Amino acid sequence: VAGLKYLLRATFMYGNYDGLSRPPVFDLHVGVNYWTTVNITDADAAVIVEAIVLVPDSSVQVCLVDTGSGAPFISGLDLRPLKSTLYPQANATQGLVLVARLNFGSTVDTALVRYPDDPHDRIWIPWVDTATWNSVSTAQRVQNIDNDMFEAPSKVMQTAVAPRNGSRSIE
Secondary structure (H helix, E strand, O other), rough: OOEEEEEEEEEEOOOOOOOOOOOOEEEEEOOOOEEEEEOOOOOOEEEEEEEEEOOOOOOEEEEEEEEEOOOOOOOEEEEEEEOOOOOOOOOOOOOOHHHHOOOOOOOOOOOOOOOOOOOOOOOOEEEEEOOOOEEOOOOOOOOOOOOOOOOHHHHHEEEEEOOOOOOOOOO
């Protein structure tokens, strides 16, 4: 839908599909705008990249650009519509590229949070460091504030961390 904000998620799983044992490196663009460089370093691991963009027209082009380091490929492409009020930094002239989306305080390092716990299907990766942090949690529902620009899901907001050594900071 023209003028709507979307979360774009591209997934790449090489798996040595071409029998060359040479994972490629290539660029990814949204329309004419550079998004990121996809660098497959482990043939058996998926690479997932995300961006939040405002789509100006009734379609969006995700372009795989051959940079001379192997044939570009894509395994999956997800488009998740977002409310226009979310991520106000993403607008008609600039998008946002995901660096990390972490869930601090989870006690299980495999417990991803995503849909249906996150209605926007963002993937929240657990960040567990029991040697340095104490996990803090509640079973109570954590209510979002009015005009919340990010809408972190309650399941993520129910967990947090505190330094084991009270005089240290969380880094």
